[in-house]
Amino acid sequence: MLIIPCPYCGERPELEFSYGGQAHIDRPLAPSDLSDEEWNSYLYVRANPKGRHAERWRHIHGCARFFNAVRDTRTDHILATYKVGEPEPEIPA
Amino acid sequence: MTTGHFRTPSGGRIDRSRPLRFSFDGRSYSGFEGDTVASALLANGVHLVGRSFKYHRPRGIMGAGPDEPNALIGVRRDQGRYTPNLLATQTELYDGLDAVSQNRHPSLEKDRMAVNDRFSRFIPAGFYYKTFMWPRKAWDRLFEPRIRAAAGLGIAPSESDPDSYAQRYAHCDVLVIGAGPAGLTAAMEAAKSGAQIILCDDRAAMGGSLLAANQVTIDGAPAARWLAGMLDSLAGMANVTLLPRTSAFGYYPHNWIGLAQKLTDHLADAAPGQPRERLWQVRAKQVVIAAGAIERPLVFPDNDRPGIMLADAARTYLQQYGVEVGRKVVIVAAHDNGYRTAHELKDAGIDIAAIADIRGDSPVAARARQAGLRVLTNAAIDGTTGKLRVASITLTSGGKRETFACDAVLMAGGFTPSVHLFSQSRGKLMWNEDLQAYLPDQSAEAERSAGACRGHFALDEALADGAEAGRSAAEAAGYPFRPAIIPLACAVAHPVGGGGHIGAAPTSDPSRPKAFVDWQNDVTAADILLAAREGFLSIEHVKRYTTTGMATDQGKLSNINALGIVAEATGRTIPEVGLTTFRAPYTPISFGTLAGRARRDLLDPARITAIxxxxxxxxxxxxxxxxxxxxxxxxxxxxxxxxxxxxxxxxxxxxxxxxxxxTLGKIEIVGPDAAEFMNRFYVNAWTKLGVGKCRYGVLLREDGFVLDDGVVGRLAPDRFHVTTTTSGAARVLGMMEDYLQTEWSDLDVWLTSTTExxxxxxxxxxxxxxxxxxxxxxxxxxxxxxxxxxxxxxxxxxxxxxxxxxxxxxxxxxxxxxxxxxxxxxxxxxxxxxxxxxxxxxxxxxxxxxRAEKGFIIIGQETDGTVTPDDAGLAWAIGKAKPDFVGKRSLARPAMTDPDRKQLVGLLTRDPRIVLEEGAQIVAPAAEDRSIGHVTSAYHSSVLGKSIALAMVRAGRARLGERLEVPMPGGSIAVDVVAPVFFDPKGDRVNV
The missing domain is CATH 3.30.1360.120 (Probable tRNA modification gtpase trme; domain 1)
Structure with missing residues (x-):
């Protein structure tokens, strides 16, 4: 079980959290203006990296807040967590 | 009652003042407090304890610890308390213990299935896959039931488990796994820094190899006295928790370690209500793995007869338990531990018929000869005899073949570091050519290995390595730097180091097939060679094809020899062949431990209403x-x-x-932007909904498919009472929170679940x-x-x-x-x-x-995640003037407006008595090979006096009045397509 540092509550075990998929995919402000291709890409196209992945988590059995985390998909180590709206932090390799 | 003829007159760590009675397969024996079932059986001269898995060959006790492959026993306390597959070597004796052997019909001495051994050439590796391919039907009826009856280890208890199991979470600075020499010094050095320490060991007594180190002094004191002092000191430190009888079975991400602690299995009578076992879930800042090493057997013909065992196990039985494993012993060695064992057994008065070293002459061989031991060097091991116990071994040395009568053969193939937990932690192993062993290399977690499990086999090295590991672990956990302690001075009578042999041992008679690599799974060297010949090059494939290293063994005894054989057969080096993945649990743990309190009513708590x-x-x-x-x-x-x-x-x-x-989900949505939030979230238009009015709301996913529905009431301009489906309540609230927190942080709205x-x-x-x-x-x-x-x-x-x-x-x-x-x-x-x-x-x-009589849909019954509002006949609910809502853009995609989509319709069977099956497929009479829809709901309507159904049918609304068919095993059922509202279509009855 992973330890995930919630940016609001601190380190907590994984079972207090729910996963929310890839981070930094903003819902388009005017979806009607988008082509089918663009909308399709918003709906369905996701990264599947081997390595760093910025992703959404929710501290559902805690503060219930959504936040973002950078996780290394090879090791499951959480490299950083940060609040919604903040940019993905630079992490030295 | 049989008494212990093979017990030494004195010595060992057993309490001779406390004799214990026990039975094995119905016969009564006696042992002492401090015995395991294995040591007590051996003290009574009992080596035959099981029949092998596949060939049903007689098998004896081979090890003295968790590596034991043969001595799997069942222990029965009462109807509900029967535990199969316990290792006799780890089962502590208590007065009245009732043990039975496994995998024999009807008895160990006479086993009908032993016929398998004579037909073994017809059941080679992979024979299931080759033999039972045809005819297909015979598999279910004939082959599988028979194989199932013959397969498997032990018998599961039939009653519900009456015991209780506890679970604990613990945090510590340093978890030390293994209380042998390295683990003890690691725990002590880490503890001196003030760090919180947990030290666990799977045995009843801590000390590891020191428990049997009789000819050793540490710091000038006999090892036993040094050990007692060390354990006293550790027990007296407030920051140290000692957990004996506790196996570290799994290493999980972020230094999360599973420990299984046995609490009552060693007691004749446990206090009522006392938990039987405790699961510890430890989150450690740093871990020191001091798991030790396991001696390798030698692979030679007929190396599996009872009485053939590991040399260090024989030494342990002598020194720790005061048990002689035989009276006349031959030692086959590829490692100096064979000589150490020979000296110690000889000193105890046991006749050593010969030491057969497959290596050449050496100083240790010369020293043994000086001590009067017969040593054969460059020896080949040609085979053994003996039906239920080894009776002789034939050796060839210097061109001379000789047969030695004996009642025990001890194997010293070298030591394999126990890297299981390190490997589970995803650490990278590296092959060490000098030590001929895989050793921990790069760590993936905050851990370090110490002592024999990383190749420091010599006692002084292990003690010093442990101390340094403990010191540095405490430092890494945030405690101030302290210099390493001065290494302890050790005097070891017969030091042993690394090396040994990997693969099949030399034999002058390679035609004899039964040279076992994996005793537990009955895998021979020939099986592994067969796999290599048949093209299984990856060691992972060899493992699956031959089953070597599976079950409780998990590679403890068998892995490295199997690797050696594959490497030799395929002309590759061992690191080129690679290593199979080690999996948790390291040793078997009970389901009860994992389940803990989550049983019966607490497994999955029920939600109940006030009614x-x-x-x-x-x-x-x-x-x-x-x-x-x-x-x-x-x-x-x-x-x-x-x-x-x-x-x-x-x-x-x-x-x-x-x-x-x-049970309906209820969410109260409050705030100045509540109506705007509802507008963006649900398909409906909410702005004009008056206070005191309700509206049926439809919720889509962003992909345009119906997710949930429910009536929404407006209590105030800024307050809505939203209902959801029973099962969708949490999902809908979660999705609302998601949009509010991450997409629409401009909205001033609060959400509160009011379901309960x-x-x-x-x-x-x-x-x-x-x-x-x-x-x-x-x-x-x-x-x-x-x-x-x-x-x-x-x-x-x-x-x-x-x-x-x-x-x-x-x-x-x-x-x-x-x-x-x-x-x-x-x-x-x-x-x-x-x-x-x-x-x-x-x-x-x-x-x-x-509701079906009225054509009202149920989410998850009419809808299945691929249904749009229009498909379900709910297009009327959509607020057409709204620029956007969740899922709106998707509804404009071409596939979503295809007129051939499945649409909600009603079906009436021509025969009103027939109720359709929900989920049944629907076809048109002209094209019976193509499904055009499915039945979603079907009931007998008592008010209408006939059967009714709802269905999703392609272009269904254009088919009203059409006759379709529902093909069923008993023949097609004719149905007429009708509008989905069967009763009071105008809706007069609600407006009264």
Whole structure:
């Protein structure tokens, strides 16, 4: 079980959290203006990296807040967590 | 009763003043406090303890610890307390212990299945896959049942487990796994820094190899005295927790370690209520793995007879338990531990017939000869004899072949570091050519290995390595730097180091096939060579094809020799062949330990409503809806489901029924932007919904498919009472939170789940108003004042009420929401009032039928995640003028507007008595090979006197009046496509 540092509550075990998929995919402000291709890409196209992945988590059995985390998909180590709206932090390799 | 003929007159760590009686396969024996079942059996001269898995060959005790492959026993305390597959080497003796052997029919001495051994050439590796391919039908009826009866280890207990199991979470600075020399110094050095330490060991006594280190001194003291002092010091430190009988079975991400602690298995009588085992889930800042090493057996013909065992196990039985494993012993060695064992056994008066070293001459060989031991060097091991116990071994050395009579053969193949936990932690192993071993290299977690498990086999090295590991672990956990301690001075009579042999041992008779690599799974060197010949090059494939290293072995004894054989056969080096993945658990643990308290009622707690007790008293039959217990129907006078539902339905249509709708999800949405939030979230237009009015809301996913629905009432300009489906409540709230927190942070809105705050009592039927009106205070229920789709806060029976005039039945209906603490009281009051009107209580089945008669969909029944609002006939609900809502853009995608999509329709069977099967496929008469839809709901409608169904059919709305067919095993059923509203299509009955 992973330890995930919630940016609001601190380190907590994984079972207090729910996963929310890839981070930094903003819902388009005017979806009607988008082509089918663009909308399709918003709906369905996701990264599947081997390595760093910025992703959404929710501290559902805690503060219930959504936040973002950078996780290394090879090791499951959480490299950083940060609040919604903040940019993905630079992490030295 | 048999007494211990093979017990030494003195010595060992057993308590000779406390004899214990026990039985094995019905025969009585005695042992002493401090014995394991294995040591006590050996003390009684019993080596034969099991039959092998596949060939049913007689097998004896081979090891003295968790590496034991053969001595799997069942221990019975009573009907419910039978534990199979215990390692006799790890099962502590208690007075009255009742053990049985496994995998033999009818007895160990006479086993019918032993015939397998004579036909072994017909059952080579992979024979299942080759033999039972054809005919296909024979597999289910003939082959599989017989294989199942013959396969498997042990017999599962038939009764429910009467014991309780505890679970604990723990945090520590340094977890030290293994209390051998390295683990002890690691724990001590780390503890001196002030760090919080947990030291665990899977044995009853801590000390590891020191428990049998009789010819060793540390710091000038005998090892036993040094050990006692060390354990006393550790036990006296407040920051140290010692956990004996505790196996570290799994290493999980972020330094999460699973420990299984045995609490009562060693006791003759445990106190009532005392947990049998405890699962520790330890989160450690730093971990020191001091798991030690396991001696490798040698692979030579017929190396599996009872009496053939590991050299260090024989030494351990002598020094720790005072047990002689034989009277006349031959030692086969590829490692100096063979000589150490020979010296120590000889000193105890055991006759060493010969030491056969497959290596050349050496100083240790010369020293052994000086001590009067017979040593054969460059020896080949040609085979053994003996039926139920080894009787002789044949060796070739210097061109001379010689057979030695013996009652035990001890194997010293070198030591394999126990890298299981390190490997589980995803650490990278590196092959060490000098030590001929895989050693921990790069760590993936905050851990370090120390001692023999990383190749430091010599005692002084292990002690120093442990100390440094403990010191540095404490430092890494944030405690101040302290210099390493001065290494302890050790005097070891017969030091041993690394090296040894990997693969098959030399033999002058390679034609003999039964040279075992994996005793537990009956895998021979020939099996592995066969796999290599058949093209299984990857060691992972060899493992699966031959089953080597599976089951409780998990590679402990067998892996490295199998690797060596594959490497040699395929002309590769061992690192080129690679290593199989080590998997948890390191040793077997019970299901009870993992389950803990999560059993029976606590496995998956039930959610119940305030009306639950009433429904039970009324004899309701319940169904599970998620975790909710819901009344399915209320049978009277022995009615079945059909009769009960028919009666309930008619009563609602004719007079009035009462239904517990408390499980519906409820969310209160409050704030200045509440209406804007609703507009963006649901498909409907909410701005113009008046205060005190309700509207049926439809929620889509962003991909345009219907996710949930429910009635929404507006209580104030800035306050909505939203209902969701029972099972969708958490999902909808989570999705609302997601959009509010991450997409629409501009909106000023609060969401509160109120599902459990309200009891919801649905009163439905023409008499509904008459029933509740006298109970309601402060609200005019007349049709004009409180029409269909109204909502208001008032009082009922003197308590606060939120009343909704809504109907999921098509009848005049009210949903009485009261704080759930009042739910039972208000329900009872309405029920009593309703008796004058022949009120019935109805369950979820009647609710389903009534809504189907009205063509109302149920999420998850008519919808399946691929249904758009238009498909479900709900396009009318969409607020057309809204620029955006969740899922709107997707509805404009070409596939979503295809006229050939499946659409909701009604079906009437030509024969009104036939009720269709939900899920049945639908075809057109002209094209019976192509499904054009499926039945989503089907019931007998008692009010209509016929069967009705809802279905999703391609271009369904264009097919009204068409005849279709529902093909079933008994023949096709003819149906007519109709509009999905079967009863009161104009909806007059709700507006009364």
């Amino acid at each position: 639950n007790d009433w429904a039970i008293e009324q004899g309701a039959v319940f169904e599970d809806v998620g975790n909710w217990k819901r009344a399915h129907f209320f049978p009277k006078n022995g009615e079945d489901l059909h009769a009960s539902v028919a009666r309930e339905c008619l009563a609602v249509r004719e007079s009035v029924g009462i239904f517990d709708a408390s 705050q309200w009891s919801v009592i649905a009163v439905q039927g023409p008499k509904a108003r008459e029933v509740i009106e006298p109970l309601v205070q402060g609200l005019d229920l007349s049709p004009d004042a409180f029409p269909h789709m109204s909502i208001a806060d008032a009082r009922i029976c003197g308590v606060p009420m939120r009343l909704m005039r809504v109907s999921f039945t098509g009848e005049l209906g009210f949903e009485v929401n009261v704080p759930s603490g009042y739910g039972a009281m208000v329900w009872q009051a309405i029920w009593e009032r309703g008796q004058a009107h022949d009120m019935v209580a109805y369950g979820t089945e009647t609710m389903h039928v009534l």
